[in-house]
Amino acid sequence: SEASRLNxxxxxxxxxxxxxxxxxxxxxEAKAVLEKAEAQGLTLSAGQxxxxxxxxxxxDGAGMQRAVDGASGxxxxxxxLMFKMQSEYFEGKSQRAxxxxxxxxxxxxRSGLKEFAASLVLLGAQFDAELGNETSARPAVSKALxxx
Numbered sequence: 001s002e003a004s005r006l007n008x009x010x011x012x013x014x015x016x017x018x019x020x021x022x023x024x025x026x027x028x029e030a031k032a033v034l035e036k037a038e039a040q041g042l043t044l045s046a047g048q049x050x051x052x053x054x055x056x057x058x059x060d061g062a063g064m065q066r067a068v069d070g071a072s073g074x075x076x077x078x079x080x081l082m083f084k085m086q087s088e089y090f091e092g093k094s095q096r097a098x099x100x101x102x103x104x105x106x107x108x109x110r111s112g113l114k115e116f117a118a119s120l121v122l123l124g125a126q127f128d129a130e131l132g133n134e135t136s137a138r139p140a141v142s143k144a145l146x147x148x
Contacts, residue, residue, distance in 0.1 A: 001013055001016070001017045003016070003017075004017065008040065009040065009042065011037060011042040011043070011044045011047075014033055014034065014036065014037035014042060014044060014047065015037075015044050015046040015047055015050075017033050018030040018031075018033040018034050018037075018046075018047060018050050019046065019050065021033060022050060022053065022054070027054055027057055027058070030050060030054060031054055034047050034050060034051060034054075043072060045072075045073070045076050048067060048070065048071055048072070048076055048080065049076075049079065049080070049083070051063070051066075051067040051070075052064055052067035052068065052080060052083045052084075053083070055067055056083075056087050064083075064084060064087060065084075067080060068080045068081065068083075068084050074107060074110075074111035074113070075111065075113060075116075077107060078104050078107050078108045078111065078113060078116060078117075078120075081100055081101075081103055081104035081107065082101075082104050082120060082123070084100050085097045085100040085101045085104060085123075085124075088100055089127050094127075094131065097127070098124070101120060101123075101124045104117075104120050105117045105120050105121060105124075108120060114147060114148070115147075115148050117147060118144045118145075118147035118148040119144070121140050121143055121144035121147065122140070122141065122144045124140055125137040125138075125140035125141050125144065128140065
C-alpha cells in the first residue's frame with residue numbers, strides 16, 4: 001500500500017491493508033501482509049486478531065490456538081479468548097466454549113477490564129438463549145448488570 005511504502009515501520013498501514021484484503025475475501029494476500037509486518041518486527045494487535053480469523057476461515061484449529069497462545073498483553077488475550085469461545089460455539093462445542101468464556105471473564109476481571117468481562121457474561125447469556133437455555137441466560141444477565 002502507499003501508506004506502508006511511505007512509512008514501512010507504520011504498523012497501522014499493514015493492519016489496515018490486511019483488513020481490507022480480508023474484507024475482499026483475499027485471505028492469502030492478507031496473510032502475506034501480516035507476515036511482511038512480522039518480518040519487520042512490527043507487533044500488531046489487530047494483526048493478532050486477523051491471524052486468528054484467518055485460521056478460523058481455513059478451519060485451522062492449531063493456528064487458532066497459536067494465535068491465542070501468542071497474544072501479547074491481557075487485553076489482547078481476553079479478546080482472543082472471546083474469539084476462541086465464539087469459534088467453539090460455532091463448531092457446536094458448547095461445553096468447551098463455556099470453559100473458554102470463563103477463562104476470558106476471569107482474565108478480564110483480574111486485568112481490570114471489568115466492563116469488558118461483564119459484556120462477555122452477556123455474550124455467554126446470548127449464546128445460551130440462542131441455544132434455548134433460558135434458565136442459565138437469565139441469571140447471567142443479572143450477573144453482568146451487577147458487574148458493570
